[in-house]
Amino acid sequence: MGFGADGKRMRRKVSGRTRIEVKDKLQLLHDELRQGIRSSPKCTVQNAVDDWLAHGLDGRSSKTISTNREVLAPLIGLIGAMRLTELAAADVRSALTQLATSRSTRAVQMAHNSLVRAIRYAEGNDLVSRNVAALVVPPKGLEGRPSKSLTLPQAQALIRAAEGSRLHAYIVLCLMTGCRTEEARALRWDHVNLDGDPDAQPPVPPHVAVWRSVRSHGDVK
Numbered sequence: 133m134g135f136g137a138d139g140k141r142m143r144r145k146v147s148g149r150t151r152i153e154v155k156d157k158l159q160l161l162h163d164e165l166r167q168g169i170r171s172s173p174k175c176t177v178q179n180a181v182d183d184w185l186a187h188g189l190d191g192r193s194s195k196t197i198s199t200n201r202e203v204l205a206p207l208i209g210l211i212g213a214m215r216l217t218e219l220a221a222a223d224v225r226s227a228l229t230q231l232a233t234s235r236s237t238r239a240v241q242m243a244h245n246s247l248v249r250a251i252r253y254a255e256g257n258d259l260v261s262r263n264v265a266a267l268v269v270p271p272k273g274l275e276g277r278p279s280k281s282l283t284l285p286q287a288q289a290l291i292r293a294a295e296g297s298r299l300h301a302y303i304v305l306c307l308m309t310g311c312r313t314e315e316a317r318a319l320r321w322d323h324v325n326l327d328g329d330p331d332a333q334p335p336v337p338p339h340v341a342v343w344r345s346v347r348s349h350g351d352v353k
Contacts, residue, residue: 144161175215177216180260183253183254184253204243206243232271234274236274236275237276239276248266287307316342319341324341325338
């Protein structure tokens with residue numbers, strides 16, 4: 133399989149109970165070589181997830197990484213010991229179905245999305261030939277907690293109550309645009325253009341320059 137970083141040949145061995153089983157495994161290795169895949173028989177789903185969490189989320193905050201680790205934990209508890217190259221879509225589907233019996237739909241979706249991204253990272257490193265998790269549609273889970281979002285009457289009442297307050301513009305901006313609170317707090321009036329420039333080519337609409345974020349690399353989502 134070529135040479136490793138130490139200059140030594142990389143060899144793979146296969147074994148089986150019958151000659152046909154060994155031949156099939158050897159053929160699979162040759163197929164992977166033709167596709168440029170350098171899979172490892174020791175690489176498990178857990179290894180792939182750990183590698184993605186350690187190296188595939190560059191620039192993300194520690195909170196983002198810990199969130200992905202937490203949502204993946206129950207799923208990895210079910211399929212983490214499986215070899216990555218032997219993981220099938222049916223295995224992922226079965227694990228997600230089992231997860232859906234005790235987790236909310238949102239939690240199941242987040243676990244699935246994170247697994248897709250982890251295997252995609254392994255795929256990009258030529259450790260697996262295809263992303264079987266991407267072939268699976270996550271099932272519905274339990275009902276999640278009730279939404280804490282304001283209703284329209286509540287939002288209107290909040291705006292009316294804030295009139296005359298120095299927080300009025302801040303509250304209106306957050307409610308009407310969905311601007312993140314840490315972005316809105318950092319704004320100054322010279323970042324706000326309420327008139328725009330309709331005569332410009334192309335016309336410039338009224339806008340607010342959201343420029344600050346708590347993301348570790350500083351970019352706005």
